[in-house]
Structure formats: C-alpha cells, structure tokens
Amino acid sequence: MFISSAFAQTAPAAAASGGMTSTLTSMLPLVLMFVVLYFLMIRPQMKRQKEHRSMIDALAKGDEIVSSGGLVGRVAGLNEQFVQLELAEGVVVQLQRSAVVQVLPKGTLK
Template identity: 75%
Template structure:
C-alpha cells in the first residue's frame, strides 16, 4: 500500500522535467567523451601527423632507426619502401612506415 503511493507521488515530478532529466543523465557521458578526446585521441593524431611528415621528408643519406631497432643509412628510396645499408655492402629493404626515428647526421660510424 505505501509503495504504490510513493510511486504515485514521484511520477508527476519526473514527467515535468523530462527533457532536462534526459540532458542531465547524458551529461556525464558527454563529459567523458570530451575528456577522452583531449587526453587520448588528439595527442595520438598529432603523433601520427608528425610521423607521416618525418617519413615524407626522408632523403638518401639519412641515418635512421627502424621500429625493430635496426640502425642504418638510407641508400635508396622507393614509393612504399626504403633500402637501408646496415653494414658495409649489406642492404635491407623495409617499409617506410617501419622507420621509427631519424638520427642526427654523424651518429652512425
């Protein structure tokens, strides 16, 4: 008997604030998405843009590190591949995306 009266008393209050109640309920989800965007998604997009610019700027003679940890000097450039010399007379072909870092000139001896 008491339970049905309690539900009956709160029903009109919930019906009056229908739009505001739904917006207030969605507010935490929207805030979480905004926070995730600025903490995770935006910095990742910035790193991808910098990596793409680094790969596009590769030139013959650049000293690089691959994502596998191989150090070498760029000997030839192709459309999707880079040939690097890792030792005297030893040349390896890798994908451009596998270049992790361009080293300053004179790092490799």
C-alpha cells in the first residue's frame, strides 16, 4: 500500500482540527476582493445613478440642459417620459428624460 496505516488513521483528526480554519483562510481573499469591488465600483455607480435620477426629477420649464447626443437648449415642455427641448427659436425637439446629461447654470445660453 502507498499510505501507511498510521498516517491514514491520523489524517481525519488533522483535517478536522485545521479544516475550518483553512477553509476560512482560503475564502478570505475572495471576500476581500468583493468588499473592495463594492467600495470602488458598485457604491459610486449607485451614487451617480441616484444623483442623475434626482436631477431629472428636478427639471423645470426654462432650464438649460445638455443631452447625451450633445444637443444644448432650453426646456420648453415636460411630461412624464419626455422633454421638449428648444434648440433655437421655433426649433423644438423631443427627448427622453434619461437622455439629459447635465443642467447648465441659468444664462449660459444666449
């Protein structure tokens, strides 16, 4: 036989005493990687989504905005899902609210 009977008899006792510790030690890097991933990627992304949602909810007629496509104009009208954006006098386009990227300070457009 390849394993002596003395070694085979002590193996389960050794595994039982150090088995739980070695399992926790081997899982520690995985847990640490998840914690780091959460604080570096997931949490900031959730914060940005919350800020964007509050910005979109606070839109009002007359606000000057920038869309994700690069269109810049004044909000001419609002409804639940869409924004009417006045690009120039008499030129109004309709955008989804989620396409609004930034609200500019008043007086930016002339």
